[in-house]
Amino acid sequence: MSKIKIGLFGFGTVGQGIYEVVRKSKNADAEIVKICVRSLDKPRAIDRRYFTDSASEILENPEINLVVEVIDDAQAAYSIVRSALLKGIPVVSGNKTMLARHLPELIEIQKTHDVALLYDASSCGSIPVIRNLEEYYDNDLLLEVKGILNGSSNYILSRVFDHEESYAGALSQAQALGFAESDPSFDIEGYDSLFKLIIITVHALGTYVAPEEIFTYGIATIHDSDIRYAREKRVKIKLVAQVVKVSEEHFTMFVMPEFVTPDKYIYSVDDEYNGVVIRGECYDRQFMFGKGAGSLPTASSILSDIMARLHDYRYEYKKRNYIQKPDYTTDITLRIYARYSDTDIRGILRFERIREQYFGEESNYLIGDIRLSELLAKREALRGKDVFLANIPQFFLDRDH
Amino acid sequence: MSKIKIGLFGFGTVGQGIYEVVRKSKNADAEIVKICVRSLDKPRAIDRRYFTDSASEILENPEINLVVEVIDDAQAAYSIVRSALLKGIPVVSGNKTMLARHLPELIEIQKTHDVALLYDASSCGSIPVIRNLEEYYDNDLLLEVKGILNGSSNYILSRVFDHEESYAGALSQAQALGFAESDPSFDIEGYDSLFKLIIITVHALGTYVAPEEIFTYGIATIHDSDIRYAREKRVKIKLVAQVVKVSEEHFTMFVMPEFVTPDKYIYSVDDEYNGVVIRGECYDRQFMFGKGAGSLPTASSILSDIMARLHDYRYEYKKRNYIQKPDYTTDITLRIYARYSDTDIRGILRFERIREQYFGEESNYLIGDIRLSELLAKREALRGKDVFLANIPQFFLDRDH
Numbered sequence: 001m002s003k004i005k006i007g008l009f010g011f012g013t014v015g016q017g018i019y020e021v022v023r024k025s026k027n028a029d030a031e032i033v034k035i036c037v038r039s040l041d042k043p044r045a046i047d048r049r050y051f052t053d054s055a056s057e058i059l060e061n062p063e064i065n066l067v068v069e070v071i072d073d074a075q076a077a078y079s080i081v082r083s084a085l086l087k088g089i090p091v092v093s094g095n096k097t098m099l100a101r102h103l104p105e106l107i108e109i110q111k112t113h114d115v116a117l118l119y120d121a122s123s124c125g126s127i128p129v130i131r132n133l134e135e136y137y138d139n140d141l142l143l144e145v146k147g148i149l150n151g152s153s154n155y156i157l158s159r160v161f162d163h164e165e166s167y168a169g170a171l172s173q174a175q176a177l178g179f180a181e182s183d184p185s186f187d188i189e190g191y192d193s194l195f196k197l198i199i200i201t202v203h204a205l206g207t208y209v210a211p212e213e214i215f216t217y218g219i220a221t222i223h224d225s226d227i228r229y230a231r232e233k234r235v236k237i238k239l240v241a242q243v244v245k246v247s248e249e250h251f252t253m254f255v256m257p258e259f260v261t262p263d264k265y266i267y268s269v270d271d272e273y274n275g276v277v278i279r280g281e282c283y284d285r286q287f288m289f290g291k292g293a294g295s296l297p298t299a300s301s302i303l304s305d306i307m308a309r310l311h312d313y314r315y316e317y318k319k320r321n322y323i324q325k326p327d328y329t330t331d332i333t334l335r336i337y338a339r340y341s342d343t344d345i346r347g348i349l350r351f352e353r354i355r356e357q358y359f360g361e362e363s364n365y366l367i368g369d370i371r372l373s374e375l376l377a378k379r380e381a382l383r384g385k386d387v388f389l390a391n392i393p394q395f396f397l398d399r400d401h
Numbered sequence: 402m403s404k405i406k407i408g409l410f411g412f413g414t415v416g417q418g419i420y421e422v423v424r425k426s427k428n429a430d431a432e433i434v435k436i437c438v439r440s441l442d443k444p445r446a447i448d449r450r451y452f453t454d455s456a457s458e459i460l461e462n463p464e465i466n467l468v469v470e471v472i473d474d475a476q477a478a479y480s481i482v483r484s485a486l487l488k489g490i491p492v493v494s495g496n497k498t499m500l501a502r503h504l505p506e507l508i509e510i511q512k513t514h515d516v517a518l519l520y521d522a523s524s525c526g527s528i529p530v531i532r533n534l535e536e537y538y539d540n541d542l543l544l545e546v547k548g549i550l551n552g553s554s555n556y557i558l559s560r561v562f563d564h565e566e567s568y569a570g571a572l573s574q575a576q577a578l579g580f581a582e583s584d585p586s587f588d589i590e591g592y593d594s595l596f597k598l599i600i601i602t603v604h605a606l607g608t609y610v611a612p613e614e615i616f617t618y619g620i621a622t623i624h625d626s627d628i629r630y631a632r633e634k635r636v637k638i639k640l641v642a643q644v645v646k647v648s649e650e651h652f653t654m655f656v657m658p659e660f661v662t663p664d665k666y667i668y669s670v671d672d673e674y675n676g677v678v679i680r681g682e683c684y685d686r687q688f689m690f691g692k693g694a695g696s697l698p699t700a701s702s703i704l705s706d707i708m709a710r711l712h713d714y715r716y717e718y719k720k721r722n723y724i725q726k727p728d729y730t731t732d733i734t735l736r737i738y739a740r741y742s743d744t745d746i747r748g749i750l751r752f753e754r755i756r757e758q759y760f761g762e763e764s765n766y767l768i769g770d771i772r773l774s775e776l777l778a779k780r781e782a783l784r785g786k787d788v789f790l791a792n793i794p795q796f797f798l799d800r801d802h
Contacts, residue, residue, distance in 0.1 A: 021683050027541045027723045120537075126684035128537040135536065136521075136529040138708045140428045141701055265690070268669065282422050282701035283527035286691035289666070291684060300542060300683035307539045311717065318712070322428045 002065070004030035004310055007058030007089075009080055010071035011037050011044070011051075014094060017299030018068060019046065022306070030066075030306050034058050059083055066309055067091045068302060074098040085109045085117060090314075092305040094121035094298060100195035104208050107317055116314035118305040123196040124149055124274045126297035127290040128304070133203040134315050137278060140322065145204045146242035147276035148269045149196040151292040152187035153219055153239045158270040160227055161236045167222055190218035190239060190255040197241040197253060204243055205251055206319030209328050215254040215376040221388045222257070225363045226339050230390075235259040236267055237390060250329040254372060257390040259337065330373040339365040339388045348381050350374055367392065403466070405431035405711055408459030408490075410481055411472035412438050412445070412452075415495060418700030419469060420447065423707070431467075431707050435459050460484055467710055468492045469703060475499040486510045486518060491715075493706040495522035495699060501596035505609050508718055517715035519706040524597040525550055525675045527698035528691040529705070534604040535716050538679060541723065546605045547643035548677035549670045550597040552694040553588035554620055554640045559671040561628055562637045568623055591619035591640060591656040598642040598654060605644055606652055607720030610729050616655040616777040622789045623658070626764045627740050631791075636660040638791060639667060651730040655773060658791040660738065731774040740766040740789045749782050751775055768793065 006022070008015060015035070022030055035050045036058050044051065058064055059080075067084040071077050074097035081098065084091045086109060093099065099106070099122050110117050120130045124147075133145070148154050152174055159170035171184065186192050194216045202208050219239050230237045238260045243253040260267045265287040269275030274292030279285045291297040319325070333352060338345055341363050346354075351368035358365050375389075382389075407423070409416060416436070423431055436451045437459050445452065459465055460481075468485040472478050475498035482499065485492050487510060494500065500507070500523050511518050521531045525548075534546070549555050553575055560571035572585065587593050595617045603609050620640050631638045639661045644654040661668045666688040670676030675693030680686045692698040720726070734753060739746055742764050747755075752769035759766050776790075783790075 017683070021540075021542065024682060025540045025542060026725050027720075126687060128533055131537050132529055132533070135709065135714075136532050136705050139422075139426045139701075139704055141422065141426060141704070280527075280701060281425060282418070282697035282704075284692050284698065286527060286689070288687070288689050290687035296683035297685065300540075300681060303540055303542070303683075304537050308536065311719070313536075316712065319428075324427050 004066050004306055005064050006030060006032045006066050006068050006306070007061065007064040008032050008035045009055070009058070009067065009069040009077075011035050012070070012072070013295040014070040014298045014302070016045070017295035018070065018302050021296065021299045021303045025303060028303065028307055029310060033064055034061065055080060055083070059087060059089070065089065066306065068306065069093045069095060070302070071095070074101070078102055081106065081117065082109065085113055085115050088113055088115050090116040090309055091118070092121075092302055092309070093117065093119045094302060096122040096192065096195040096199060100198040100211060103199065103202055107320075110314070116309065118308060118313070118315065119199070120305050121298050121301035123199050124276060125290070125292045125294065126301045127274055127276060127288050127292065128301070129200060129276050129288065130203050131304075132278075132288070133200065134318075137204070137280065138318055140324070141281040141283070142204055142245070142278070143281060144242065144244045144279040145200055145276060146240060146244070146266070146279070148238055148266055148274055149193040149241045149276070149292065150187050150239060151272035151274055152184065152192075154269065154274070155272040156188070157219065157237055157239065161230070162270055166224070167227070185220065188218050188220045190216040193239060193241040193255045197243060197255060201243045201253055202317070203315070203319070205245070206317070206322055206325050207251075207328060209253065213328070213376075215256065215330065215372055215379060217256040217375075217379075217389050219257055221386060223339060223363060223388060226388050226390070229337070229339070229365065230259060233259065235261050238266060238269070240266065240391070245326055246329065246332055247326075249326055251326045252329055252332050252372060257388070259390055259392050330371070330376050332372050333369050334372055334375070335367065335369050335392045337365060337367050337390045337392055339363055341386045343385045343387050345387060348378055348385075405467050405707055406465050407431060407433045407467050407469050407707070408462065408465040409433050409436045410456070410459070410468065410470040410478075412436050413471070413473070414696040415471040415699045415703070417446065418696035419471065419703050422697065422700045422704045426704060429704065429708055430711060434465055435462065456481060456484070460488060460490070466490065467707065469707065470494045470496060471703070472496070475502070479503055482507065482518065483510065486514055486516050489514055489516050491517040491710055492519070493522075493703055493710070494518065494520045495703060497523040497593065497596040497600060501599040501612060504600065504603055508721075511715070517710065519709060519714070519716065520600070521706050522699050522702035524600050525677060526691070526693040526695065527702045528675055528677060528689050528693065529702070530601060530677055530689065531604050531716075532705075533679075533689075534601065535719075538605070538681065539719055541725070542682040542684070543605055543646070543679070544682060545643065545645045545680040546601055546677060547641060547645070547667070547680070549639055549667055549675055550594040550642045550677070550693065551588050551591075551640060552673035552675060552692075553585065553593075555670065555675070556673040557589070558620065558638060558640065562631070563671055567625070568628070586621065589619050589621045591617045594640060594642040594656045598644060598656060602644045602654060603718070604716070604720070606646070607718070607723055607726050608652075608729060610654065614729070614777075616657065616731065616773055616780060618657040618776075618780075618790050620658055622787060624740060624764060624789060627789050627791070630738070630740070630766065631660060634660065636662050637668060639670070641667065641792070646727055647730065647733055648727075650727055652727045653730055653733050653773060658789070660791055660793050731772070731777050733773050734770050735773055735776070736768065736770050736793045738766060738768050738791045738793055740764055742787045744786045744788050746788060749779055749786075
């Protein structure tokens with residue numbers, strides 16, 4: 001175990017958090033040697049000699065034995081991570097967008113170049129989901145990983161359901177507090193949850209599924225009538241990501257709002273917190289809960305990855321080599337709530353069966369059974385429409401497969 | 402990675418659970434070769450050829466490369482585990498009593514004989530506490546591990562507080578359901594929690610503290626008046642084990658009933674569940690929750706350890722080698738509730754300050770500040786007395802150290 005000498009890419013809130021936790025951790029034999037940033041002109045809280053704006057000053061420095069990448073831009077992150085790995089330099093990354101798009105290639109490079117890439121911070125910040133799926137739930141008893149993976153959208157829904165605020169008010173409050181980006185679509189359209197779910201699934205079941213193959217629906221179109229409806233039914237609406245084995249041979253996954261009843265663990269995951277339920281054949285349900293985002297929680301998760309490198313830890317992706325591995329399917333039936341105004345909802349979505357229908361002056365809704373494949377196929381047709389969809393869970397689990 | 406060939410000691414509920422999960426896990430390259438039991442005469446659900454009553458038939462079998470020990474008797478378990486390790490055979494054990502008493506020696510043998518001993522199942526069954534403390538919280542940012550570690554006593558308290566049953570009724574119900582042993586003192590006197598806490602502390606802070614140095618107080622003496630008092634204050638009484646850093650140089654630990662307010666995570670850990678809160682300098686609080694006991698949850702945790710052995714995993718006890726390691730202290734002040742009848746409580750316990758006192762026909766209580774060292778010193782003097790103690794938390798954390 002030689003001392004870890006870090007080349008850090010990015011010095012935003014997370015980057016500064018990393019500097020902070022590395023400094024605080026007296027027993028971590030790690031040191032930040034150089035920090036690559038976009039602009040050298042910005043005033044910085046620490047000595048200028050740390051900074052460079054040239055990636056090669058890190059990638060070509062033989063002293064640096066770990067690259068930590070926490071920049072926003074997924075394309076730039078990909079190029080840095082790829083270059084570092086190809087040079088045989090281990091990398092710790094928190095960039096879920098980049099990972100969700102490029103994991104198969106990055107796994108391959110890790111193998112061919114015998115080099116490690118760690119990214120526990122990319123999913124659920126300080127909750128050690130990836131590491132636990134990789135190491136502890138390293139067997140085929142796993143049935144389901146389901147949770148609230150995005151803190152910003154959960155904060156907004158939490159303000160609405162627990163504090164009776166309006167959606168618009170909650171959203172602007174989230175932005176003011178820095179929980180939601182100035183362009184919040186990444187969070188509230190479900191893509192942040194989706195990318196985390198893709199990474200989780202690689203470690204849960206050993207299979208990579210590309211973003212465009214997964215049905216993803218966010219909370220951007222939620223109306224007061226949806227909130228009223230949920231309140232009357234004594235449920236909360238949560239944005240839920242899930243990967244579920246539906247049979248010995250198949251699993252499914254999707255991101256969508258869900259009506260959550262009070263008896264579910266995730267019902268009490270409020271504010272900016274994340275919560276993940278891991279269900280297995282023998283251990284029933286386990287629940288992990290913690291701060292999913294923010295500078296220091298993310299930084300401490302990155303510190304865990306840095307410490308792991310001190311002991312030459314790497315993901316082994318063992319489940320990718322399982323002989324009996326379930327295949328991805330969207331060929332399952334969900335029961336959903338669909339609220340709409342003027343949209344010809346039944347002209348867009350082909351339901352297998354309609355179970356309830358309500359027409360009102362303000363809005364209409366129906367509850368019906370629909371194939372997940374149909375939802376996925378019609379995702380584009382739904383875009384921009386004044387429609388809100390929510391999953392009414394447990395139905396598809398009762399199906400014959 | 403060669404195939405794991407298991408010699409199993411014990412075929413009670415957990416042993417049978419292990420047989421079940423190993424069989425179910427199609428991708429686990431593991432097989433149970435031989436099972437050592439006390440009596441060969443008992444009828445068994447599986448083929449007789451698996452069984453032996455001679456330990457040496459496992460320990461001398463060169464084909465067997467892993468010993469899994471799940472017998473009740475701590476002394477016998479110690480002798481088996483020690484013998485196996487001394488022969489260089491890796492061991493997976495779930496015996497918390499044995500581990501809590503012999504960890505320092507067993508850690509030493511692991512080092513000198515270059516052999517692994519895994520025991521994630523010993524603490525909180527299916528919740529991966531040890532592994533996470535060892536691997537993920539492998540840094541000195543950890544401030545506290547606190548939780549409900551014993552399912553039986555929690556089941557009883559849960560019946561009392563959530564279902565308004567009497568303590569005696571809840572206890573006999575727990576026994577009927579198999580949650581509590583026929584001699585329940587191990588659970589309700591707090592020793593089960595204590596032993597788990599000792600193991601957790603080795604992996605949380607790198608220090609072993611012997612059972613007799615730790616103040617441990619259970620729920621056996623709880624009265625209706627205590628339950629009424631807690632209900633009036635809108636708190637639940639839970640049996641809580643905790644290890645807490647009280648300063649840069651010191652940590653403390655104890656097991657005792659606690660008044661838990663509804664805003665705490667462990668407030669909602671009900672029935673036979675376990676819940677553990679891990680608090681750190683940067684990640685705030687993380688919460689893990691799941692089934693802490695039972696045949697299959699424990700067995701699936703043991704399966705995780707077996708799978709880990711497929712990849713030559715071992716605990717590295719990294720924190721034991723930290724240069725800056727906090728020392729154990731009982732030199733802190735707690736605020737406690739002490740209910741008593743005829744006992745001269747102030748004759749036994751020297752309080753630093755009495756804050757409230759109540760005298761009633763049925764019972765009396767006082768609330769006061771007391772040194773933990775004083776409680777520990779008077780543990781024996783309190784035994785058998787009609788006294789119930791409960792911690793009123795957060796006080797000692799506000800102290801100057």
